[in-house]
Amino acid sequence: MSTEMADTDDSATDDGFVARQSATLFDSAQPLVLESGETLGPIQVAYQTYGKLSPRKDNTVFICHALTGDAHVAGRHHEDDRKPGWWDGFIGPGKAIDTNRYFVVCANILGGCQGTTGPSSENPVTGKPYGPDFPFITIRDIVNVHNALLDHLDIEKVLAVVGGSLGGMQVLEWAVSRPDRVGAAVVLASGPKLNAQGIAFNAVGRRAIYSDPLFHDGWYYGEEEKPRFGLALARMIAHITYLSEQSIELKFGRKLQNGEEFGFDLKSETEFQIESYLHYQGNQFVDRFDANSYLALTRAMDYFDLSEAYGSIADALSRANSRFLVVSYSTDWLYPTAQSKEIVRSLIEVRKHVTFRELLSPFGHDAFLIEQELPKLEALVSPFLARTYTDGRKSN
Amino acid sequence: MSTEMADTDDSATDDGFVARQSATLFDSAQPLVLESGETLGPIQVAYQTYGKLSPRKDNTVFICHALTGDAHVAGRHHEDDRKPGWWDGFIGPGKAIDTNRYFVVCANILGGCQGTTGPSSENPVTGKPYGPDFPFITIRDIVNVHNALLDHLDIEKVLAVVGGSLGGMQVLEWAVSRPDRVGAAVVLASGPKLNAQGIAFNAVGRRAIYSDPLFHDGWYYGEEEKPRFGLALARMIAHITYLSEQSIELKFGRKLQNGEEFGFDLKSETEFQIESYLHYQGNQFVDRFDANSYLALTRAMDYFDLSEAYGSIADALSRANSRFLVVSYSTDWLYPTAQSKEIVRSLIEVRKHVTFRELLSPFGHDAFLIEQELPKLEALVSPFLARTYTDGRKSN
Numbered sequence: 106m107s108t109e110m111a112d113t114d115d116s117a118t119d120d121g122f123v124a125r126q127s128a129t130l131f132d133s134a135q136p137l138v139l140e141s142g143e144t145l146g147p148i149q150v151a152y153q154t155y156g157k158l159s160p161r162k163d164n165t166v167f168i169c170h171a172l173t174g175d176a177h178v179a180g181r182h183h184e185d186d187r188k189p190g191w192w193d194g195f196i197g198p199g200k201a202i203d204t205n206r207y208f209v210v211c212a213n214i215l216g217g218c219q220g221t222t223g224p225s226s227e228n229p230v231t232g233k234p235y236g237p238d239f240p241f242i243t244i245r246d247i248v249n250v251h252n253a254l255l256d257h258l259d260i261e262k263v264l265a266v267v268g269g270s271l272g273g274m275q276v277l278e279w280a281v282s283r284p285d286r287v288g289a290a291v292v293l294a295s296g297p298k299l300n301a302q303g304i305a306f307n308a309v310g311r312r313a314i315y316s317d318p319l320f321h322d323g324w325y326y327g328e329e330e331k332p333r334f335g336l337a338l339a340r341m342i343a344h345i346t347y348l349s350e351q352s353i354e355l356k357f358g359r360k361l362q363n364g365e366e367f368g369f370d371l372k373s374e375t376e377f378q379i380e381s382y383l384h385y386q387g388n389q390f391v392d393r394f395d396a397n398s399y400l401a402l403t404r405a406m407d408y409f410d411l412s413e414a415y416g417s418i419a420d421a422l423s424r425a426n427s428r429f430l431v432v433s434y435s436t437d438w439l440y441p442t443a444q445s446k447e448i449v450r451s452l453i454e455v456r457k458h459v460t461f462r463e464l465l466s467p468f469g470h471d472a473f474l475i476e477q478e479l480p481k482l483e484a485l486v487s488p489f490l491a492r493t494y495t496d497g498r499k500s501n
Numbered sequence: 502m503s504t505e506m507a508d509t510d511d512s513a514t515d516d517g518f519v520a521r522q523s524a525t526l527f528d529s530a531q532p533l534v535l536e537s538g539e540t541l542g543p544i545q546v547a548y549q550t551y552g553k554l555s556p557r558k559d560n561t562v563f564i565c566h567a568l569t570g571d572a573h574v575a576g577r578h579h580e581d582d583r584k585p586g587w588w589d590g591f592i593g594p595g596k597a598i599d600t601n602r603y604f605v606v607c608a609n610i611l612g613g614c615q616g617t618t619g620p621s622s623e624n625p626v627t628g629k630p631y632g633p634d635f636p637f638i639t640i641r642d643i644v645n646v647h648n649a650l651l652d653h654l655d656i657e658k659v660l661a662v663v664g665g666s667l668g669g670m671q672v673l674e675w676a677v678s679r680p681d682r683v684g685a686a687v688v689l690a691s692g693p694k695l696n697a698q699g700i701a702f703n704a705v706g707r708r709a710i711y712s713d714p715l716f717h718d719g720w721y722y723g724e725e726e727k728p729r730f731g732l733a734l735a736r737m738i739a740h741i742t743y744l745s746e747q748s749i750e751l752k753f754g755r756k757l758q759n760g761e762e763f764g765f766d767l768k769s770e771t772e773f774q775i776e777s778y779l780h781y782q783g784n785q786f787v788d789r790f791d792a793n794s795y796l797a798l799t800r801a802m803d804y805f806d807l808s809e810a811y812g813s814i815a816d817a818l819s820r821a822n823s824r825f826l827v828v829s830y831s832t833d834w835l836y837p838t839a840q841s842k843e844i845v846r847s848l849i850e851v852r853k854h855v856t857f858r859e860l861l862s863p864f865g866h867d868a869f870l871i872e873q874e875l876p877k878l879e880a881l882v883s884p885f886l887a888r889t890y891t892d893g894r895k896s897n
Contacts, residue, residue: 141765241765301749301775302741308776309737312783315770316730318714334712341705342738345698350834353697359806367804369537369637371796374711377803379697380704387708400767407773408763410755438746438834 123180123190127151127220130253133229137249143240147229150254151176151220152212155196156204158260163497165260166202166490167251168192168211169268169275172343172402173394175219178211179204194479201483202490207264214275215250216242216401224397225326235397237323242401244271244409248278252286262286264497265490269293269473270440271402274409277421277448281411284426289493291430291486293473294437296444297418297451298410303439306346307403310339314396323397336396337387344386349436349469353379419451428458430489432482434472435465460489519576519586523547523616526649529625533645539636543625546650547572547616548608551592552600554656559893561656562598562886563647564588564607565664565671568739568798569790571615574607575600590875597879598886603660610671611646612638612797620793621722631793633719638797640667640805644674648682658682660893661886665689665869666836667798670805673817673844677807680822685889687826687882689869690833692840693814693847694806699835702742703799706735710792719793732792733783740782745832745865749775815847824854826885828878830868831861856885 128150131137136146153176158165168178170191179196181189196202196209213221216239224239231238255263266287268276273295280290299307314320317335325331345353357379361367368376375381415421429452433445442463452459464481466472473482524546527533532542549572554561564574566587575592577585592598592605609617612635620635627634651659662683664672669691676686695703710716713731721727741749753775757763764772771777811817825848829841838859848855860877862868869878 143765237767241767298755300746301753301755301773302744302746304755304773305741305749305775305779308770308773308779309734309741311770312734312737312780313709316734317712338705338708338712338734341708345701345705348698350696350698350837353701357697359694359697359700359809369539371633371637371800374704374707377697377700377704379701383701383704384708404767413755441746 121180122182122184123153123155123177125151125176125182125220126153128254128257130250130257137246137253139240139246140243141241145222145240148215148222148250148253149220149226150212150222150250152210152254153177153190155179155209156207158208158258162260163262163264164207164494165255165263166207166209167255167263167266167279168196168202168209169251169266169272169279170211170214171268171270171272172406173390173399174272175217176211176213176221177219178209191474194476195483201479201487202267203487206494207490210254210258210260212251212254214247214402216247216398216405218395218398219393221250223395224323224401225395234326236326237397239397239401241404243405244274244278245282247405248275248282251275251279252283255286263288264494265289265291267291267293267486268295270295270470271406273440274406277411278409280425280427280429281415281421282424284424287425287427288497289430289489290425290427291432291489292445292448293432293482294434294440294470296440297412297421297448299406300444303346304407306342306439307407310342311400311403313338313342314400317396320396323400325396331391332396333391336391336394336399337384339399340390340394341383341387344383346439347469347471349438349467351436351467352469355467357382417451418447419454422448422451422457423455425457428493429460430485431459431461432473432485433463434469435463436467437470437472439470460485517576518578518580519549519551519573521547521572521578521616522549524650524653526646526653533642533649535636535642536639537637541618541636544611544618544646544649545616545622546608546618546646548606548650549573549576549586551575551605552603554604558656559658559660560603560890561659562603562605563651563659563662563675564592564598564605565647565662565668565675566607566610567664567666567668568802569786569795570668571613572607572609572617573615574605587870590872591879597875597883598663599883602890603886606650606654608647608650610643610798612643612794612801614791614794617646619791620719620797621791630722632722633793635793635797637800639801640670640674641678643801644671644678647671647675648679651682658684660890661685661687663687663689663882664691666691666866667802669836670802673807674805676821676823676825677811677817678820680820683821683823684893685826685885686821686823687828687885688841688844689828689878690830690836690866692836693808693817693844694840695802696840699742700803702738702835703803706738707796707799709734709738710796713792716792719796721792727787728792729787732787732790732795733780735795736786736790737779737783740779742835743865743867745834745863747832747863748865751863753778813847814843815850818844818847818853819851821853824889825856826881827855827857828869828881829859830865831859832863833866833868835866856881
C-alpha cells in the first residue's frame with residue numbers, strides 16, 4: 106500500500122484550536138483495490154489530530170465516525186466557530202478520551218463529503234465530480250483507507266479504535282481485518298450487521314433521493330439546484346430511527362408548534378413540534394451533506410455483515426487480537442442490545458477479552474452522542490483505555 | 502341530522518356475492534358541521550352489508566376500517582375477483598363474525614377515496630374534484646357520517662362496533678360520543694391517541710407527497726401523471742411501521758433478491774428482498790389510493806386524542822355505555838400494548854366492563870389483518886359478541 110504525496114495543509118496549532126489536515130494516499134499507478142474489485146486512486150483523506158503522539162507511538166486512539174459525521178470530532182477551528190466538533194464533550198484535555206494523554210486521530214470516511222474522496226470529489230479522469238461513477242465502497246474499503254492513513258502517519262499500532270453506529274462497524278472491521286494493529290476495540294451502539302428493518306429504512310431514504318427529479322441520476326453537481334427534498338426526506342426518516350419512542354415522547358409528545366389550539370389546516374406541515382423538529386433536521390442536513398455520499402454510505406452500511414464475510418461472527422472475531430469494550434443503549438432500536446450481545450457471546454466463545462454494558466438511557470441510538478449521557482460512557486471508556494494503555498506499557 | 506336521498510346502487514345479492522351500496526347523506530341546505538367548523542354536504546357514503554338485519558334490529562356489527570381500507574371487508578363482488586375483501590378470513594358465514602347470525606356493515610370513511618366523499622370527489626360548487634379545498638376532517642367527523650348512515654339504514658343501535666388501528670380510534674369515538682348507540686366496542690391494535698413517533702412517521706410520509714413535483718399543491722387530478730413517487734414513498738415508510746422487526750427478520754432477513762452474491766451496484770434499488778418488497782407495496786398502493794386522501798386521513802389520525810378532547814382518557818370513557826374488548830399485539834410498536842393498557846386502566850377506573858388481552862404475535866401492528874393470526878383473535882371476539890348478543894336479548 107503506497108502512502109506518498111502527503112500534503113498536510115496545516116500543522117496542529119498550539120493556540121487551542123484544531124487544524125484541518127489532509128493526506129493524499131494511493132495513486133493511479135498503485136490504486137486502492139476495492140472489495141468490489143474496482144480500483145481507486147489517488148485518495149484524499151481529511152483528518153484531524155488532538156494531543157501529541159508519544160515517543161513510543163503507543164498512545165493513538167483512532168475515532169471512527171458514524172454515517173454522516175466527519176473528521177472534526179472535537180475542538181474549534183476558529184474562535185468564531187458556532188459549534189465545536191461532534192464529540193467535543195468526550196474528547197479533549199481532561200475529558201473521557203484525554204488528549205493530554207492520548208493522541209487522537211479522526212478521519213473523514215471514504216465515500217464521504219467532508220474532505221475525503223467521495224462522489225462529490227473530482228474524478229481525475231474527467232476533471233468533473235465522480236457523481237454516480239464513484240465506485241461502490243464497503244466498510245472494509247473505508248477501513249483500508251484509514252489504515253493507509255496510519256501508514257502515512259507512521260503509526261504502526263493504535264492503542265484503541267473507537268466508534269459508534271456505522272463507526273462501530275468500522276471498529277469491528279479494524280479488529281478483524283487488522284488484528285495486529287489494534288490494541289483495543291470500543292464498539293458503541295452498533296452490531297455485526299444491520300438488521301432487515303434497518304435496511305428497509307435505508308431503502309426508503311435512498312428511494313427519496315432517487316425519486317427527487319433534481320437528482321438527475323446523480324449528475325446534479327453542475328445544476329443550480331441540488332436534490333434537497335430527497336436528501337432532507339432521507340434524513341428525516343433516518344432521524345426518527347436515531348431517537349427512541351420514549352425520547353420523542355419526552356421531548357415533544359403531542360405538543361403543538363404554535364399555540365394550544367389545532368389549526369385544522371392541511372397545508373401546515375409543522376403543526377406538531379415533532380414535525381417542525383424533523384423538518385429543521387432535514388433542512389440543516391442538506392447544507393452539509395451530499396446525496397450521492399448518502400447513497401454510497403448507506404449501502405456500505407447495508408452490506409456490512411461479519412458472519413457473511415467470515416462464515417460466522419465467532420469465526421470473524423476469532424481473528425481479532427484486541428480486547429473489546431461493547432456498549433449498547435437500552436432504548437436503541439436501530440442497533441438493539443441483542444445485536445451487541447451477539448458480538449459479546451461470540452467473543453466469549455472464541456475466548457477474547459470483552460467488557461459489555463447496556464447503558465440505560467431514554468435517548469435511543471443517538472445516546473452515545475448526547476451530552477448528558479456522556480458521563481456514563483466515560484465511566485466505561487476512560488478506565489478501559491487507561492488499563493489497555495498501562496497493560497501495553499507493562500508488556501513492552 | 503338529515504339522511505335523505507338514499508340511492509342504493511345495488512341491493513344485496515343472493516348469489517353469494519357482495520354488492521357495493523351507496524347512500525347520499527346530508528345536503529347543501531343541511532350539511533354536516535365538521536369539527537373544524539366548516540360544513541360539508543351532500544356526502545356520498547359507500548358501504549357494504551353482509552347477513553340479514555334481525556326483525557328486532559339488534560344484530561348489527563359495524564366494522565370501522567383502518568387508514569387505507571375500504572367498505573369491501575369480505576366476500577367477492579364477482580366470481581372473477583382476484584381477492585376477497587380485506588377481512589374475509591374474519592367475517593362471513595360461520596366465521597369469527599358470523600354473518601349467519603350478525604348483520605355486518607362496513608362503510609368507507611369520510612375523506613377516503615373508495616366511494617365515500619373525499620378530496621377526489623366532485624365538489625358540487627365547482628364541478629371539479631375538491632382537491633386541497635376538501636375540508637379538514639377528524640375521527641369525530643368520520644364517525645358522525647357513519648352515524649348518519651345508521652339513521653339512513655334505520656338502525657337505532659348496533660350490537661358492536663369493531664375496528665383495528667385507525668378503525669380502533671373510530672370505535673373509541675363511537676363509544677364516547679354515541680354511547681346509547683353502541684352495545685359493545687372492540688378496539689384492536691389501537692390507542693387513545695397516536696404517539697409522537699407515529700406523528701413523526703406520518704409527517705415524513707406527508708412530506709414525501711408535498712415535495713413530489715407532480716403533487717401541484719394538490720391540484721393533480723386533471724394532470725396526466727399523479728404524484729405516484731411521493732405517495733409510494735409515504736406508503737413504504739408507513740409499511741415499515743406496520744411490520745415488526747421480528748417479522749421482517751423472519752420473512753426477509755438479509756436475503757438478496759437475485760442470487761447469493763452482492764451486486765456492488767449502487768443503481769440497484771432492490772438488492773435485498775426487503776427492498777423489493779417495500780417497492781412492490783409502494784407501487785401497488787398508488788394504483789388504489791389518492792394522495793390528498795392520504796394527507797387528510799393521516800392528519801385525522803394525528804389529531805385524535807381522547808384525553809385532549811375530554812380532559813382525560815377516563816373522563817372520555819366515563820361517557821361510554823358499552824362493554825369493551827381491547828386487544829393489543831406484543832410486537833406492535835406503532836400502537837404498543839402500553840397504549841391499550843392505558844385505555845383498560847381508564848375503563849377500570851370509571852367502572853366499565855372491559856376484557857383485555859395482549860396477543861403474542863411476531864407480526865407487529867398488522868397482525869389483526871393476517872390470516873394465521875385470526876384464530877387467536879376469533880377466540881376473543883366471537884364469544885365476546887355472542888355474550889353481548891345474548892345479554893342484550895335477555896335484558897330486552
